[in-house]
Amino acid sequence: MFENIILSFKGILSHKVRSLLTMLGIIIGIAAIIAIVSTIKGTNEQIKNNLIGAGNNTVKIALYRGDGQMDLQYESVPEGVSVIPDEVKKQIKDSDKIKSVSLYRQRSYVDSLYYMNTALNGGSVLGIDEDYFDTTGYKIKSGKGFGKREFTGSVKTAIIDTTAATGLFGGDDPIGKIIDISGEPFKIIGVAVQNSKFEPVINNYEDYQLYNQENSSGQVFIPINSWSVIFKYDEPQNCIIQASDTDSMTKAGKEAVDILNGRLTVSEDSGIKYKSEDQLERAKSLQKLSDSTNTLVICIAGISLLVGGIGVMNIMLVSVTERTREIGLKKALGARKKIILGQFLTEAAVLTSIGGIIGIIAGIILAQLISKFADVPVAISGISIAVSVIFSMAVGIVFGLIPSVKAANLDPIDALRYE
Amino acid sequence: MVIDLKEICKDYIQGKDAVPVLKDVNLSVDSGEYLAIMGPSGSGKSTLMNIIGCLDRQTSGTFIFDDSDISVCKDRELSEIRNKKIGFVFQNFNLLPRQSAVENVELPLLYAGVPKKERREMAKEALIKVGLEERMNFKPTQLSGGQKQRVAIARAMVNSPTLLLADEPTGALDTKSGEQVMEIFQNLNDEGVTIVMITHEKEIADHAKRIMYIRDGELSEYSGGETL
Ligand SMILES: Nc1ncnc2c1ncn2[C@@H]1O[C@H](COP(=O)(O)OP(=O)(O)O)[C@@H](O)[C@H]1O
Numbered sequence A: 001m002f003e004n005i006i007l008s009f010k011g012i013l014s015h016k017v018r019s020l021l022t023m024l025g026i027i028i029g030i031a032a033i034i035a036i037v038s039t040i041k042g043t044n045e046q047i048k049n050n051l052i053g054a055g056n057n058t059v060k061i062a063l064y065r066g067d068g069q070m071d072l073q074y075e076s077v078p079e080g081v082s083v084i085p086d087e088v089k090k091q092i093k094d095s096d097k098i099k100s101v102s103l104y105r106q107r108s109y110v111d112s113l114y115y116m117n118t119a120l121n122g123g124s125v126l127g128i129d130e131d132y133f134d135t136t137g138y139k140i141k142s143g144k145g146f147g148k149r150e151f152t153g154s155v156k157t158a159i160i161d162t163t164a165a166t167g168l169f170g171g172d173d174p175i176g177k178i179i180d181i182s183g184e185p186f187k188i189i190g191v192a193v194q195n196s197k198f199e200p201v202i203n204n205y206e207d208y209q210l211y212n213q214e215n216s217s218g219q220v221f222i223p224i225n226s227w228s229v230i231f232k233y234d235e236p237q238n239c240i241i242q243a244s245d246t247d248s249m250t251k252a253g254k255e256a257v258d259i260l261n262g263r264l265t266v267s268e269d270s271g272i273k274y275k276s277e278d279q280l281e282r283a284k285s286l287q288k289l290s291d292s293t294n295t296l297v298i299c300i301a302g303i304s305l306l307v308g309g310i311g312v313m314n315i316m317l318v319s320v321t322e323r324t325r326e327i328g329l330k331k332a333l334g335a336r337k338k339i340i341l342g343q344f345l346t347e348a349a350v351l352t353s354i355g356g357i358i359g360i361i362a363g364i365i366l367a368q369l370i371s372k373f374a375d376v377p378v379a380i381s382g383i384s385i386a387v388s389v390i391f392s393m394a395v396g397i398v399f400g401l402i403p404s405v406k407a408a409n410l411d412p413i414d415a416l417r418y419e
Numbered sequence B: 001m002v003i004d005l006k007e008i009c010k011d012y013i014q015g016k017d018a019v020p021v022l023k024d025v026n027l028s029v030d031s032g033e034y035l036a037i038m039g040p041s042g043s044g045k046s047t048l049m050n051i052i053g054c055l056d057r058q059t060s061g062t063f064i065f066d067d068s069d070i071s072v073c074k075d076r077e078l079s080e081i082r083n084k085k086i087g088f089v090f091q092n093f094n095l096l097p098r099q100s101a102v103e104n105v106e107l108p109l110l111y112a113g114v115p116k117k118e119r120r121e122m123a124k125e126a127l128i129k130v131g132l133e134e135r136m137n138f139k140p141t142q143l144s145g146g147q148k149q150r151v152a153i154a155r156a157m158v159n160s161p162t163l164l165l166a167d168e169p170t171g172a173l174d175t176k177s178g179e180q181v182m183e184i185f186q187n188l189n190d191e192g193v194t195i196v197m198i199t200h201e202k203e204i205a206d207h208a209k210r211i212m213y214i215r216d217g218e219l220s221e222y223s224g225g226e227t228l
């Protein structure tokens, strides 16, 4: 077997140009498949990252009335929705699918956020607890974070994100400055950034909404204890959890929602319920879409492999004819059918495997070029490489079968007399 | 008895007609014999040799080789007989061009399933016997005609077969190389190898202990007066 492989290599090397031309179909087919699969995988990962926060695995849980998130700017908290106490937060955190939990209130599109005369239009104010930054993956970029003081007393300090910093201060250092939120002065003690900041791809209005909702105009974080100073309790408590891994996001969200809904004492027909924003499901459905559009391209690559296989068969048939005398001699020396069969099958498989490997290299280069010029992310998958090698080998064996059987069944006499 | 041919006929189908090439051939060859078969071109010499070498099957008649009836043997049994009991030497050497002398000699051992190391040893020994140990790594294109034929003989003998079959072994060689080949054949025969050699040169046939003559597919003892 091993010797057959060595001999096949020698044979292939002695006909370099012919072998290369024979492999061309396989090379193109495999290269196309690798490039396409890499692009699909890259796009999928990008979609997934964009929607679920680059591996942060956070799931947001908010209070809904019917299909809309509740906005209590112009009404008070409905009856039956009570404040979520620390025990419930702990209960949620006890799930093995949930790594951390944070409760917060959010007021979006605030129009009364000022530094001197500069307004931060459309920014949000979030009243957060001590777990919020850990859970959502924010970290302090400059200045400092909230301490014990903020979460026990009622201190008017604030942390802003980089967008708000730019919006309010331009290039100036915001630390120590006093901003005005709904007429109350807050001292900025830090600037925060999200750990895994990703570049969203915006393809449609839905994406635009999704990414811009919170991030475009800046966020101002204040300790939850100071919330009542400016907004009373007129926003419902939201909950954000961090799942232990991406795959348990949906389940983790559901567990938390069930616990929270269990505490609601609202009437059935009010339609008020906690819901998790099931981003993973959304990501999955988007992936399905991109998969199906690319099935067609995979089919075309498959056809190219088929054509490549037929090319291999053709050349192998020529090779069998050319080596008729050699086959006759080997049979005269006692080579059995299966030895001849094995020799030609190995040769076909080695030929297409080399083609496959060249195709993989070409495909990886192609994928890199696509990512560079078409600005599409690529991710080369180990599985697709392994599958390609096995597949190209299989093409050799399948299409080499007819020529090899022909060689094995040659009559030694006809083969020896062949000129 | 190594070879026992009884009323062997071989027809080739040409269009609708069956053209007889061998007609009622009877031949017995004992162990240790050295037989030459002479005859003009197209008389059926190679056809006869191919039947004796279990490469081809007769149309009718019986062929007993080394006590087994060849006509009832399956393909793989014939492969084994060719591999273990018969060594072939052809007019045009039939060496594999991409493989070295020693690799060519190893081929029958490869098909017999001899392990690599042993194979190399046995092949080297066979090459020493034909005086080519220094050229064992040469490719056939780097060897002269006489040297190529000696490699072919080493290959034929490497499995220590009972029968050496040679079809015009000197046909493509100059006189001197031919004589060298004859010397090797003589040594092998002295060691007890049975040889059947086909030739149309009287001087070559004279090396054999016994000469037969074939004409138009009919085999007879050689009397000395036949024209070639
Ligand atoms: N495969 C074949 N089909 C038809 N005729 C053949 C075939 N092989 C040999 N012959 C014929 O049989 C005759 C004997 O051939 P061969 O045994 O090769 O002769 P020699 O070796 O004595 O020169 C020739 O007339 C040849 O044309």
Ligand SMILES: [Mg+2]
Pocket (backbone or CB within 6 Å): B045, B046, B047
């Ligand atoms: Mg002949």
